[in-house]
Amino acid sequence: MPGPTGKRGRPFADARSMVEGIVYRYRTGIAWRDLPEVFGPWQTVWKWHRRMAGDGTWDRVLAAVTASADQAGAVDRSLSVDSTIARAHQHATNIARTTGGPSNHTDSGLEPPDHGFGRSRGGLSTKVHQLVDGHGLPLVTLITPGQAGDSPMLLPLLAALEVARPVGRPRTRPDRLRGDKAYSSNAIRQHLRDRGIESVIPEPRDQQGHRKRRGSRGGRPVTYDRIDYRNRNVVERGFCRLKQWRALATRYDDLAIVYRSAVVLNAVIAWTHHSGDTL
Numbered sequence: 001m002p003g004p005t006g007k008r009g010r011p012f013a014d015a016r017s018m019v020e021g022i023v024y025r026y027r028t029g030i031a032w033r034d035l036p037e038v039f040g041p042w043q044t045v046w047k048w049h050r051r052m053a054g055d056g057t058w059d060r061v062l063a064a065v066t067a068s069a070d071q072a073g074a075v076d077r078s079l080s081v082d083s084t085i086a087r088a089h090q091h092a093t094n095i096a097r098t099t100g101g102p103s104n105h106t107d108s109g110l111e112p113p114d115h116g117f118g119r120s121r122g123g124l125s126t127k128v129h130q131l132v133d134g135h136g137l138p139l140v141t142l143i144t145p146g147q148a149g150d151s152p153m154l155l156p157l158l159a160a161l162e163v164a165r166p167v168g169r170p171r172t173r174p175d176r177l178r179g180d181k182a183y184s185s186n187a188i189r190q191h192l193r194d195r196g197i198e199s200v201i202p203e204p205r206d207q208q209g210h211r212k213r214r215g216s217r218g219g220r221p222v223t224y225d226r227i228d229y230r231n232r233n234v235v236e237r238g239f240c241r242l243k244q245w246r247a248l249a250t251r252y253d254d255l256a257i258v259y260r261s262a263v264v265l266n267a268v269i270a271w272t273h274h275s276g277d278t279l
Contacts, residue, residue, distance in 0.1 A: 014040075021045035023269065026262050029246030053261035056109055062264055065271045066139060067164035070171065074275060076134025077171075078228070080178040080235040081157060083150050084242070086251045086259075088117055088124040095254045108142065108260060116256030118145025126251050128242070128263055131157045136234030136241075137274055138267035139163070143260045150182040155191060176200055176225075178232040184222070200224045200232070242266055 021039030025032060035042040052058055069075050095115060116126045125146030130138045140160045142153060163171040176198035184201050192199045203211075203222040211218035243249035245266055253259040 018045055018048040019265075022049045022262070022265065026245045026247040026266070029250065029252070031252075049261070050258060053255075053258045054109065058261045058264040058268065059108070062138075062268050062271070063162070063164060065268055065275075069271060069275055070163045071166060072275070074135075075137075075139075075163060077175045078134040078178070078231065079131055079139070079161075079174040079176070080134075080136075080232045081129075081131050081150075081154060081183065082180065082232075082235040082239070083127050083129040083153070084239040085122075085146055086126045086128060086243075086249060087122065088126060088146075088251045092252050092254055093117060093124050109257065111255055111257050114145055115254065116143045116145060116259065118147040120147045122146075126256070126259065128239075129153045129157060130235065130238065131161060132235045132238050134231065134234065135274060136238035137270050138238065138264075141260060141263050141267065143256050143263075151185055151188065154179070154183055154188055158191075173197060176228070178229060178235075180232065189222075198225075200229050202229065238270075241270060 017039055021035055021042075022045060024039065025035055025045070032042050032046045035045060039045055066075065117124045118126070127144050127146050127148055129142045129144065129150070131140040132138050140157050142157060142160070144153060158172075158177075161172050161174070165171060173195055174197060177192060178200040181202050181204040184203050184207060189199055189201070201222075202224060208221075211221070242263065245262070247253075248259075248262060248266060251259055253262070
């Protein structure tokens with residue numbers, strides 16, 4: 001977290017009050033200027049959030065929290081993956097954007113040209129992709145436009161997975177990966193096999209039909225642990241917890257990096273509650 005710089009000027013704001021103000025705003029979904037005065041000037045709270053979103057502070061905090069949890073053996077390495085849609089409020093979309101621009105999954109610190117907005121039948125929306133551990137606690141979060149597919153984002157999610165250890169390289173390979181039928185593809189299954197990751201992904205009926213029509217050239221039927229697949233519901237429960245914050249269930253932020261940083265902050269709060277490291 002930011003600390004005093006030692007320079008002359010206004011007194012340094014209290015970090016705890018700033019974080020509580022940020023959480024309060026996203027939990028209630030109010031406008032920044034309606035923030036209660038107990039948290040100080042709303043402009044100061046907003047500047048803290050915007051600055052920490054741009055410099056990756058919340059990502060570093062989440063990395064520290066997950067590293068501590070892994071050292072205590074609290075990270076379940078049977079991961080699940082999925083995405084959820086957040087509708088964009090009209091106050092968030094009054095910003096110039098380049099449609100068809102690239103998403104920010106390659107560098108979450110850069111603002112994408114389309115600001116993570118996509119147009120579909122329901123209007124403008126944003127999609128939150130998350131890779132969670134066996135307890136449903138987020139490890140990686142990426143933002144894309146709402147019409148983006150789930151399957152193309154799995155490999156970027158796995159590439160961004162890093163759980164630091166006191167000694168040695170960070171953990172980047174889970175024991176198994178659970179996903180729904182949207183993540184069923186030959187490329188994904190081959191990638192998981194090459195890395196020694198157990199695939200718990202069912203095969204959709206259209207792919208089953210294509211394989212059967214090809215006969216012996218279609219390959220063997222897809223097998224997966226049906227009992228373990230039931231545990232994939234942890235990612236759905238995690239999204240339910242995420243959307244208890246009204247400003248995450250509906251996107252009010254113009255910038256994708258600001259909205260994503262709030263999702264990461266929600267993950268930090270979830271990890272601290274799970275570890276019991278809260279007051």
